[in-house]
Amino acid sequence: MHYVSSxxxxxxxxxxxxxxxxxxxxxYCDSRSEVYGMDHKFEDIExxxxxxxxxxxxxxxxxxxxxxxxxMTDPYVPLEKHLRYLRQSLELIYKYGxxxxxxxxxxxxxxxxxxxxxxxxxxxxxxxxxxxTSDDELCSVLEPNVxxxxxxxxxxxxxxxxxxxxxxxxxxILPYINDNEENINSLLDSCIATNVKGILCFGMGLTLRKGNxxxxxxxxxxxxxxxxxxxxxxxxxxYSIPSPESDNLMRLFERKTSKNNILNTPDExxxxxHDFPQKxxxxxxx
Numbered sequence: 056m057h058y059v060s061s062x063x064x065x066x067x068x069x070x071x072x073x074x075x076x077x078x079x080x081x082x083y084c085d086s087r088s089e090v091y092g093m094d095h096k097f098e099d100i101e102x103x104x105x106x107x108x109x110x111x112x113x114x115x116x117x118x119x120x121x122x123x124x125x126x127m128t129d130p131y132v133p134l135e136k137h138l139r140y141l142r143q144s145l146e147l148i149y150k151y152g153x154x155x156x157x158x159x160x161x162x163x164x165x166x167x168x169x170x171x172x173x174x175x176x177x178x179x180x181x182x183x184x185x186x187x188t189s190d191d192e193l194c195s196v197l198e199p200n201v202x203x204x205x206x207x208x209x210x211x212x213x214x215x216x217x218x219x220x221x222x223x224x225x226x227x228i229l230p231y232i233n234d235n236e237e238n239i240n241s242l243l244d245s246c247i248a249t250n251v252k253g254i255l256c257f258g259m260g261l262t263l264r265k266g267n268x269x270x271x272x273x274x275x276x277x278x279x280x281x282x283x284x285x286x287x288x289x290x291x292x293x294y295s296i297p298s299p300e301s302d303n304l305m306r307l308f309e310r311k312t313s314k315n316n317i318l319n320t321p322d323e324x325x326x327x328x329h330d331f332p333q334k335x336x337x338x339x340x341x
Contacts, residue, residue, distance in 0.1 A: 056100045056134055064109040065117070068329075071110070071124040073140045075101035077132055079160060080200040082274035083227050086127050089266035100134060107143045114151040120331045121179065122148055125158030129201075136163060145170040154179035154331050158224065162202045162210050168217065175219050179332055181252070182214055185224040188233040189241035196278050197229075204242075211249035222253045222324060225308070227261035230289075231282060234259055234298035236307060243311045253318030253327060259304045260297035263290075 065071055076097050077086065087097050095101060103109075114122075122144075124130045130141045141157075145167055148155050155174050157164070164171070164182065171180050184207050188194050191203040202210075211221050223246050228234045239259075246254055263271060275283040290296050298304065312319035318327060 056102055057095070058102050058104040060105050061103040061109060063113070064103065064106045065113045065122070069117070069120050069122050070126060071106075071122055071144070072127055073103055073106050073124065073130060073144065074128045074132055074134075075103075077128050078134075078200055079129055079132065079198060081160075081198045082278075083197065083229065083261055083267070083271055085262060085264065085267050087267040087270050088264040090264055091127070091266075100128075100132060102134075102138065102140070106140060107147070110144055111147055114147055114153060119152050119154075119178070119333070121154040121156055121181075121329055123156045123328070125183065129159050129161060130157050131159045131161035131163040133163075133200075136166075142167055142170070145174065149174045149177065152178060156181040156183060156328050158183040158185065160185050160198060160201045160207060162206050165210060165213065168213070171214075171219055172217055179220075179330075181220045181222055181328055183222045183224060183255075183328075184211055185226070186242050186245070187225075187227065187229075189238050189245070190233075193233065197233075208245045208249060211245070211251065215250045220252045221249065222255060222318075222328065223251050225254050225256040228259040228298055228304070229261055230296060230298045230300075231285065232279065234300045234304065236300075236304065239304050239307055240311075243308065246317065247311075247315050251317060253324040254308075254312055255321060255324055256305070256308055256319070257321065258297060259301040259308075260295065262294055263296055264294060 075093065076099060078098050078100065135141050145155065149170060174180050186204055186207060187197055189204055191205050194203045214221050225242060272283045309319060318324050
């Protein structure tokens with residue numbers, strides 16, 4: 056890792072990135088793409104050393120809203136365990152009455168369950184968890200340096216028991232790897248059992264751009280011999296890599312989520328994630 060100083064920590068839409076880069080090792084990660092202009096090795100995580108000071112200043116000035124993190128880098132990368140930047144951020148978010156949402160694959164977030172519960176009682180917390188495969192052995196290949204799917208489902212269940220809403224990112228679904236009905240059915244059943252509020256799915260497939268494409272293909276060669284050649288043959292240099300099973304799997308997804316009253320469109324889920332309970336917060340203050 057290495058440290059940098061930053062001029063700001065929150066985007067205009069209240070997005071926050073304490074770290075840049077990741078060590079989870081997910082073979083498909085779009086954040087490796089050159090379009091994002093990262094000028095250091097992806098695993099050499101950039102740490103914004105003045106982020107807590109900046110966050111305090113910006114929270115004092117801004118209207119209360121949901122603070123989000125994890126869109127570019129999982130906020131619970133292993134180094135967070137000892138740096139505790141996210142933990143300190145949560146303390147400020149609670150102190151100043153903001154809400155919080157994050158996208159993660161890590162059970163390290165349970166370390167902060169006490170703070171998440173306090174924020175949720177005062178305003179709102181939504182935890183977003185990525186699930187790609189119900190097969191833990193396959194998970195260890197696709198996402199080698201983070202807890203497996205079974206453990207993530209345990210985390211979802213714990214959060215449900217504590218009254219903290221959850222949203223699942225059902226992506227990416229990789230052609231000829233995890234794009235089968237058994238996998239999608241199993242993941243959906245787990246989401247239903249843990250009472251998730253919504254499931255984000257942008258179609259069954261993935262996207263590949265310069266930077267992440269080369270890394271992904273390298274990992275295909277290592278773990279799925281011959282599959283890279285099939286991708287190249289069928290998709291060429293396309294950005295969008297849809298599964299040939301996409302239509303059938305999307306029908307399954309829509310049918311099962313609708314039947315179980317789970318939010319299933321990006322628009323309604325993002326509206327839910329960004330909605331901050333102003334009246335509820337004001338009432339609690341009084």
